[in-house]
Amino acid sequence: MNKKIQAFTMPLIASNLFQIVISQISLVIIARKSTDALAAVTMID
DSSP states (O other): OHHHHHHHHHHHHHHHHHHHHHHHHHHHHHHHHOHHHHHHHHHHO
16 A cells, blocks of 8 residues: 555655746746846746
């Protein structure tokens, strides 16, 4: 049972971590453009 749970949760955890990394990278790119754009994106998030 434990192996089945790990087989199911590991891809979910990896996907969540990948999503966090992509989000942080996009915020850095947006912050380089302008602070107004960064404020707009953070307000939407």
